[in-house]
Amino acid sequence: MSQLTRRRFVAGATTVAAATALATPRAQAQKTGGTLRFVAQADLKILDPVWTTAYITRNHAYLVYDTLFGTDEKLAVKPQMVDRHSVSKDGMKYAFTLRDGLRWHDGQAVAAEDCVESLKRWMKKDRFGRLLAAHTAKLAPADRKTFTLELGERFGPVLEALGKPSSNVPFMMPARIAATSADEQIKEIVGSGPFRFVKDEWQPGNQVVYVKHADYRPRNEAPSGSAGGKKVNLEKVVWRYMPDAATAAAALAAGEVDWWEIPPIDFIPTIEQTASLATFLPDPLGTQGWLRPNHLHPPFNNKKARQALVAMMSQETYLQAAIGVPKYYRTCPSVFACAGPYASKAGAEGLLHQNMERARQLVKESGYDGRPVTVVHVTDIGFLSGAALVTRDLLTQAGFTVDLKAVDWSTNLAVRAKKDPPDKGGWNVLHTWWMAADVMHPAVHFGVSGAGPGAWFGWPEIPQLEQLITEWVRATDQPKRKQLAEAIQRTALDEVAYVPWGEWFLPTAFRRNVTGIQKFIAPLFWNVSIG
Amino acid sequence: MLAEILRRLMATxxxxxxxxxxVFALLHVTPGDPAVIIAGDYATTDDIARIRTRLGLDQPFTTQVAIWVGRIVRGDLGTSIFSGLPVSTLxxxxxxxxxxxxxxxxLISVGVGVPVGVVAAWRRGSWIDRAVMVFAVSGFSMPTFWLGFILVYVFAITAxxxxxxxxxxxxxxxxPFLSHLILPALxxxxxxxxxxxxxxRASMLGVLEEDYIRTAFAKGLAPRGVLIRHALKNASLPVxxxxxxxxxxLIGGAVVTESVFALPGLGRLTVDAIVRRDYPVIQGVLLVVSGVYVLIxxxxDVLYVVLDPRIRY
Incomplete structure (x- = not known):
C-alpha cells in the first residue's frame, strides 16, 4: 500500500493551494440588489446555533447573527462587533466596547448586557466556552456599550474563544432571548447580523428566506472570513434544500439556482466543463476523517490493540476509497489540522508508515480473544461507507474478526451514544469527520479529550490529556502552546484516542454571474453580488 | 344515502x-433517538438524558401514547421536535x-388510461391493442426516478x-403553477x-362480449355511443x-417524485421526519394520510352505488 512521503505530502498540499488560488471568484464591480438562490448542504430544521452544533444551523446563524470577533482568512482573530478592547497588564481582566450603531433586527440598540447574556448561554454549551467559563470569575456589563471579563485563573486564548469560527460559535442575541435555558431552543430569531430571517417564508425541508438588514452598519474594512466589513449587496437570499444531487445539478445548469454549496465530487468534472458554471474551494483548511475506537470494551480497552489501529493505518488507502479524486484530498499525519498552526508530525511515525507486521504483533500482544469487532458502517454517507469497508479489510489483515454493522446516519447517532458492549447494541469502531476548524487546536478538538465519561463517544479516559489541555489554555505565549500541542498529540496517538485518516476538500459550485464568494468554513453572503 | 355516508364516516x-x-408503537420500536440527534456531536450522556426528559421520551410507552392521543382528541397534532413548528403548520x-x-x-392517468384501454379492447388483437400492451408493460417497468430524470433532461435542460x-x-x-407540475405529474x-x-381493457373485453352490446351494434348505434354509454359505464366498477x-x-409514490423534482410535499416531509426520527411529524402525517385513505x-364505495344502483350496503 502506498505510504506518505514528504514529497507526496507537499505535492498534495500544493495542489490544493493552487486549486484554491486559481479558482477564487474575484470580486468584480459589485452590483447591488437581486435575489441569490442557494442550494444548502442540508435542510435547516433547527434555528438555534447554541442549542445544536449542526453546521447548517451555524451557516444560517452567520447570516442572522453577528459575532464579537471574527476569524479572517489567515486564521487571525479580529474585532467584529467590538470596537476596541483592552487587557490588564496581568492579563486577567478584559474590557470590550461595542461599535456604535449596532442594532437588532427589531430596531433596538445592541447593549453590553445582551452580549454578556449571549456569552453566558454559549459558555454552558460549547466545549471552548465551558473551558473559558471554568477560568472566569466575573462577566458583567460595565456600561451600556462596555462589558468586562475577569479571569479567576489564567486563560490564554480568550480572544480565540470569542472569535471561534465553528460550532458552537458565540453569536450575539438580545438578552431576553439569550436568557433561554441552554437546553431549550430559542423561539424568536432576532439577531444583529447583515440579514434578517423571514420566519413566515421558512418551510423546513424546502426553503429558508433572508432579506437584507437595512440598519446593518458594516465595518469600514475589506471582508476576510467572518472578519472585516460585511457589506451586503443582495436584497434577498433564498436557501433551497434539494435532497437529490442530480436535481441540484440540473437546476444549477438551467439557471434556476445560482450557487450550490457542496456538490458531490463526482459531479465536479461535469460542472467544470459547463461554460456558465465555476467551482471554488471555499474552505482551504479542509475536513479531517476519524477512526474512533471505543475505549470501554474489549479489544480496544487494551492499549496494544488500539496501537494496532495506528500500525495498520494507510491514509492514502482510506482517502482513495472515501474521496477518490487525489486533487481533493491529502494525507495528514497530524491530529491537528495540517493547515493550522499546531500541525505536527510529533509522535506520528505510526501514521507515516503502514506496518501490518507490527499491527499483527500488537494484536497478539494485546491478548485478543477472537471476539468479533463491531465496526459501525454508515451506508448513506458515501465517504463514511468507503472508510468502514477499508477498516474492515485492514482489521482483518491485522488479525481481528470483523462484524460490519450497517446503519443509516441517524441510527449511527443513536448507536454511537450507547455505552453497552457490542453484543448488546454497542460498538467497537466508528468513523466520522470534522471540519479542520474543529480540530485546529486542543480547546476545540474533541478527539484529544481524555475526559472519560465527559469525552466524545468512545470515552477515552486519559487524565494526562486533560492535564495538558488545561496547561494549553493557561499558556499565554505561542511557543509554549505549540510545545504543549505537540505533547498532546504524542499522548493522543500513543494512547490512540482516535486515528486520523487524512484530510479532504469540498468544492462549491456557482454560476459565473455570482461574484465575491469568500474563503471561509461556512458560506458567507455579504460581499456577494449577482449580475 | 346520507345516513349511510355518516355511518361509514363514524366507522372510520x-x-x-x-x-x-x-404507528406510534412502530415508531417507538424502530432504532434511533431524536434526543441524540438533537444533542449533536458535543453532547455528553447527561445532555442527552436532559433532552430526552424535556421531550418526554423517558416516560413509559403507555404514558406517551396517552399524552399523544389526548392531544389528537383536542385536535393538536403536536410540535416538531426539531423545527419547533406545529405539525399542523408543516x-x-x-x-x-x-x-x-x-x-x-x-387526471393524466385517467384521461389517457381509460380511452387507451377502451380502444385496445375494441380493437382487440390489432396493432393498437399490442401497442397498448407494450406501453402498459413499459409503464409498469420504468422506475419513477429514472423517468423523472429523462423528462427533466429532455424538456427542461435540452428544450x-x-x-x-x-x-x-x-x-x-x-x-408558473402548471409549468412546475407538468413534469412531476407526468x-x-x-x-x-x-x-x-x-x-x-380487461374489464371492457368482458362487457363487449355481452348480448346487449351486440344488440346495440345490431341496432346501428354509433361505436362511440356503444363503447362509452353502454360498455364503459358497465365496465367502470373495477376501473x-x-x-x-x-x-x-399515488400519495405514497409521490415521495420519489417530490425528491426528484424538489417539490415540498407530504412525501418528503415524511421521509425527512423519518430520517431524523421526528416522531410528532411522522405520527401527524401518517394519521392525516391514513384519514385520506379512509375517505377515498x-x-x-359511494361511487359504486351511483354507477350501479343495484348495489346496496
Whole structure:
C-alpha cells in the first residue's frame, strides 16, 4: 500500500493551494440588489446555533447573527462587533466596547448586557466556552456599550474563544432571548447580523428566506472570513434544500439556482466543463476523517490493540476509497489540522508508515480473544461507507474478526451514544469527520479529550490529556502552546484516542454571474453580488 | 344515502384509532433517538438524558401514547421536535403540493388510461391493442426516478420548455403553477396510466362480449355511443376501484417524485421526519394520510352505488 512521503505530502498540499488560488471568484464591480438562490448542504430544521452544533444551523446563524470577533482568512482573530478592547497588564481582566450603531433586527440598540447574556448561554454549551467559563470569575456589563471579563485563573486564548469560527460559535442575541435555558431552543430569531430571517417564508425541508438588514452598519474594512466589513449587496437570499444531487445539478445548469454549496465530487468534472458554471474551494483548511475506537470494551480497552489501529493505518488507502479524486484530498499525519498552526508530525511515525507486521504483533500482544469487532458502517454517507469497508479489510489483515454493522446516519447517532458492549447494541469502531476548524487546536478538538465519561463517544479516559489541555489554555505565549500541542498529540496517538485518516476538500459550485464568494468554513453572503 | 355516508364516516374512527396506535408503537420500536440527534456531536450522556426528559421520551410507552392521543382528541397534532413548528403548520405548508400533484397525475392517468384501454379492447388483437400492451408493460417497468430524470433532461435542460424543479402556488399565476407540475405529474402518472389502461381493457373485453352490446351494434348505434354509454359505464366498477387504490398509492409514490423534482410535499416531509426520527411529524402525517385513505375508500364505495344502483350496503 502506498505510504506518505514528504514529497507526496507537499505535492498534495500544493495542489490544493493552487486549486484554491486559481479558482477564487474575484470580486468584480459589485452590483447591488437581486435575489441569490442557494442550494444548502442540508435542510435547516433547527434555528438555534447554541442549542445544536449542526453546521447548517451555524451557516444560517452567520447570516442572522453577528459575532464579537471574527476569524479572517489567515486564521487571525479580529474585532467584529467590538470596537476596541483592552487587557490588564496581568492579563486577567478584559474590557470590550461595542461599535456604535449596532442594532437588532427589531430596531433596538445592541447593549453590553445582551452580549454578556449571549456569552453566558454559549459558555454552558460549547466545549471552548465551558473551558473559558471554568477560568472566569466575573462577566458583567460595565456600561451600556462596555462589558468586562475577569479571569479567576489564567486563560490564554480568550480572544480565540470569542472569535471561534465553528460550532458552537458565540453569536450575539438580545438578552431576553439569550436568557433561554441552554437546553431549550430559542423561539424568536432576532439577531444583529447583515440579514434578517423571514420566519413566515421558512418551510423546513424546502426553503429558508433572508432579506437584507437595512440598519446593518458594516465595518469600514475589506471582508476576510467572518472578519472585516460585511457589506451586503443582495436584497434577498433564498436557501433551497434539494435532497437529490442530480436535481441540484440540473437546476444549477438551467439557471434556476445560482450557487450550490457542496456538490458531490463526482459531479465536479461535469460542472467544470459547463461554460456558465465555476467551482471554488471555499474552505482551504479542509475536513479531517476519524477512526474512533471505543475505549470501554474489549479489544480496544487494551492499549496494544488500539496501537494496532495506528500500525495498520494507510491514509492514502482510506482517502482513495472515501474521496477518490487525489486533487481533493491529502494525507495528514497530524491530529491537528495540517493547515493550522499546531500541525505536527510529533509522535506520528505510526501514521507515516503502514506496518501490518507490527499491527499483527500488537494484536497478539494485546491478548485478543477472537471476539468479533463491531465496526459501525454508515451506508448513506458515501465517504463514511468507503472508510468502514477499508477498516474492515485492514482489521482483518491485522488479525481481528470483523462484524460490519450497517446503519443509516441517524441510527449511527443513536448507536454511537450507547455505552453497552457490542453484543448488546454497542460498538467497537466508528468513523466520522470534522471540519479542520474543529480540530485546529486542543480547546476545540474533541478527539484529544481524555475526559472519560465527559469525552466524545468512545470515552477515552486519559487524565494526562486533560492535564495538558488545561496547561494549553493557561499558556499565554505561542511557543509554549505549540510545545504543549505537540505533547498532546504524542499522548493522543500513543494512547490512540482516535486515528486520523487524512484530510479532504469540498468544492462549491456557482454560476459565473455570482461574484465575491469568500474563503471561509461556512458560506458567507455579504460581499456577494449577482449580475 | 346520507345516513349511510355518516355511518361509514363514524366507522372510520376506530380504524383511525388503530392506525394511530400502531404507528406510534412502530415508531417507538424502530432504532434511533431524536434526543441524540438533537444533542449533536458535543453532547455528553447527561445532555442527552436532559433532552430526552424535556421531550418526554423517558416516560413509559403507555404514558406517551396517552399524552399523544389526548392531544389528537383536542385536535393538536403536536410540535416538531426539531423545527419547533406545529405539525399542523408543516402539513398545511405541504398538503397543497401533494394534493395538486396527485390530482394532476390522476387526471393524466385517467384521461389517457381509460380511452387507451377502451380502444385496445375494441380493437382487440390489432396493432393498437399490442401497442397498448407494450406501453402498459413499459409503464409498469420504468422506475419513477429514472423517468423523472429523462423528462427533466429532455424538456427542461435540452428544450428549456419547463422548469427543472420546484413548486409555485396557484396564486403565482396559471402558467408558473402548471409549468412546475407538468413534469412531476407526468412522471408520477405513467405507471398508473398503464395500470388503468390494462384494467379498462380487461374489464371492457368482458362487457363487449355481452348480448346487449351486440344488440346495440345490431341496432346501428354509433361505436362511440356503444363503447362509452353502454360498455364503459358497465365496465367502470373495477376501473373506479383501481382509481381509488391508485389515489392512495399515488400519495405514497409521490415521495420519489417530490425528491426528484424538489417539490415540498407530504412525501418528503415524511421521509425527512423519518430520517431524523421526528416522531410528532411522522405520527401527524401518517394519521392525516391514513384519514385520506379512509375517505377515498368511502368515496369509491359511494361511487359504486351511483354507477350501479343495484348495489346496496
Amino acid at each position: 374512527l376506530p380504524v383511525m384509532a388503530v392506525v394511530a396506535i400502531a 402539513i398545511g405548508q405541504r398538503a397543497g403540493t401533494t394534493a395538486w400533484l396527485t390530482l394532476f397525475a390522476m 428549456g420548455w419547463l422548469p427543472v424543479q420546484g413548486y409555485l402556488p396557484v396564486a403565482s399565476g396559471a402558467w 412522471t408520477l402518472s405513467v405507471a398508473y396510466m398503464a395500470l388503468i389502461a390494462r384494467m379498462t 373506479v376501484t383501481i382509481v381509488g387504490i391508485g389515489f392512495a398509492l 375508500n368511502l368515496v369509491v
